[in-house]
Amino acid sequence: MVGGTPHDVSVATALSDKTMGAGRLRRLPTRLLSLAAIDSDRRVNEKLATVDARRWHYAVLATLEEFGPQSQAELSSRTGIYRSDLVTVINELVDRSLVERAPDSTDRRRNLVTLTAPGRRHLVKLDALLAEVENEVLAPLSPAQREQLTRLLTVLVDHHSRQM
Amino acid sequence: MVGGTPHDVSVATALSDKTMGAGRLRRLPTRLLSLAAIDSDRRVNEKLATVDARRWHYAVLATLEEFGPQSQAELSSRTGIYRSDLVTVINELVDRSLVERAPDSTDRRRNLVTLTAPGRRHLVKLDALLAEVENEVLAPLSPAQREQLTRLLTVLVDHHSRQM
DNA sequence: TCCAATTCGTTCGTCTGACTAACGTTTGAC
């Protein structure tokens, strides 16, 4: 048996048992966020893998279509991809002829990344695939709930990303 | 319905949106989920690191308190930690004397993992820390919105985790 | 005008987490 030191564990039980109820884990928002994102990410990756794409490909292509040709630094800050990782992503997109990378004549430190016609077409395809995934991920939610979730998450993300 | 907030979606008017409105990236739920989770995870990890803990430590300790002593396989399915990764987590917890791992006499394939008194105390501390993080993460949301978000995420997670 | 600080792209490397494969031991079903 345990030798001596009869510790009273009332400290632990007093706080947790009745006040928090069961399933503290199951209701922990940070954990829910993690789990939901893991599942969502996995589905996105699987779906995009069917057309030899990765998540970041979409982010870059969509940003290029929205804001036009731009430097990698701009792409980095707009997509949230780290500058160092962006290099690889652009390489992959160039390999697939979806974007072009050329030195900026007005500022030779920069590269101008431009969406190509195939890239634009590819983006349309990715849009469709992501719409499918979105439907899978949000399957148990009504349209109103989906809108709600999107709104809440937007508030969170915007709030935590406004000092760059 | 989305009551209140009259001008909510106002970004889409600038560009020629034949296929889709502008800001498709910013409103993509799967992406929002990812970004929110990344931020949340980072904060959780930083906070837990201050007491030499990791995220999974909490999951295991909380599960042990809720369901009592159990095998690693049970812990795995309840926490979502892969069996292979769980080994390391249990090792770390054993090193810190927060749990005990002993062979199950009734089934010698299994290990029975048991929460110790220090483990119980540690769990209380982690609870407090996670409450702080939760406040940071959900800062821009009202209590009602936090409840809403938790509910929506719970629906998602429950729906996608019922094949074990 | 010249020098210092900054920006940009890039390389390299670290760290964590999700996930698979395989293997020996043990158990239960047949």
Added chain:
DNA sequence: GTCAAACGTTAGTCAGACGAACGAATTGGA
């Protein structure tokens, strides 16, 4: 008694987040 499955474990892959540093180019200030 045999065989399939469950269990814990080891090893390893892969992607993503993140930091450090560096050369080339640019900008701003003395």
